[in-house]
Amino acid sequence: MARLLASNAPLCRELGARLRASPPPFAVTCARGSSDNAATFVKYLLEIQSGLVTASVGPSVTSVYAARPRMRDALFLAVSQSGRSPDILNLAQAGRDDGALTVALVNDTSSPLAATCEVVLPLHAGPEKSVAATKSFIAALAAGLQLVAHWSQDRALLDALDTLPDVLAKAAATDWSAALPALTDADNLFVVGRGVGFAVAQEAALKLKETSGVHAEAMSAAELMHGPWTLAGEHFPILLLSQREETRGGVNDLVTKLAERGVPVLVAGAAEGRARLALPGSEEAHPYLAPLALIQSFYPLVNAIALARGRNPDSPPRLRKVTETV
Numbered sequence: 001m002a003r004l005l006a007s008n009a010p011l012c013r014e015l016g017a018r019l020r021a022s023p024p025p026f027a028v029t030c031a032r033g034s035s036d037n038a039a040t041f042v043k044y045l046l047e048i049q050s051g052l053v054t055a056s057v058g059p060s061v062t063s064v065y066a067a068r069p070r071m072r073d074a075l076f077l078a079v080s081q082s083g084r085s086p087d088i089l090n091l092a093q094a095g096r097d098d099g100a101l102t103v104a105l106v107n108d109t110s111s112p113l114a115a116t117c118e119v120v121l122p123l124h125a126g127p128e129k130s131v132a133a134t135k136s137f138i139a140a141l142a143a144g145l146q147l148v149a150h151w152s153q154d155r156a157l158l159d160a161l162d163t164l165p166d167v168l169a170k171a172a173a174t175d176w177s178a179a180l181p182a183l184t185d186a187d188n189l190f191v192v193g194r195g196v197g198f199a200v201a202q203e204a205a206l207k208l209k210e211t212s213g214v215h216a217e218a219m220s221a222a223e224l225m226h227g228p229w230t231l232a233g234e235h236f237p238i239l240l241l242s243q244r245e246e247t248r249g250g251v252n253d254l255v256t257k258l259a260e261r262g263v264p265v266l267v268a269g270a271a272e273g274r275a276r277l278a279l280p281g282s283e284e285a286h287p288y289l290a291p292l293a294l295i296q297s298f299y300p301l302v303n304a305i306a307l308a309r310g311r312n313p314d315s316p317p318r319l320r321k322v323t324e325t326v
Helices: 002-021 033-049 086-097 112-116 135-152 155-161 164-172 177-184 195-212 248-260 290-308
Strands: 027-030 054-056 075-080 101-106 119-122 188-193 215-220 238-242 265-269 277-279
Touching (some): 002 101, 002 119, 002 135, 027 086, 033 075, 075 135, 086 101, 086 112, 101 135, 119 135, 135 155, 164 290, 177 277, 195 215, 238 248, 248 265, 265 290
Parallel strands (some): 027 075, 101 119, 265 277
């Protein structure tokens, strides 16, 4: 992470200045899998910090339907570990052909995606051998966060980025094993987040599916109340990830309501209430850094869940490291 922040700072300063000089009318994200979860994080940052409406465009729009969405002058962000999926490449090329400013957040800088996009922000994660992406996911969050910080010239956020390597080191050493019994025995659960933290709820749910064979669904804390929470109960727990910012009040109310109805809630981070179990988080970190810390603490837990369920978390059945979709 220290390498990423140091290496990408000049690129982000230059790109931030370019975006301030010529503000795009909207932004487009393009990604699949864990990378699409990372794109969700960047979407929230762009809309909060820059006021930029940001849409996730389905790559199949160009690769399957042969449509050409109008993206002239937009900011186009493609996020990928491998940079080799044909549908991502197709949409990135369509964006560049139409006059969008195409930016790749990509781990493999020798990939076709890096060659297709005008600007490349490397993820600097090194070879990732496990099928399920972990360090490249956190790196994508950090790369997007660094770009937004330089674009918005948010001094507090820029200063907070300097602490990120230490925040992640502390998070990696944080023990969440108390959650192991409840989550190992669950075949179904919700992973809940809100705002800038929703992306890591999506990522945690995906990792539970990939590595552990648990049917986990990511859910916004706001959306949960619109019907889905009727599923939750003693054998359908909720893992809630929360950061200390504007969404905290509503998340605390949700924890209280769930507890009143006997739903087992495991809370990580800043939320308060009568949770079945409270897991430590990086509450002192900047709210935009907190999601990165939470997912860093979650990864050792999900590794342990997979092993406890008799699965190999590095090589899930039927999955390959590079998934090439059309």
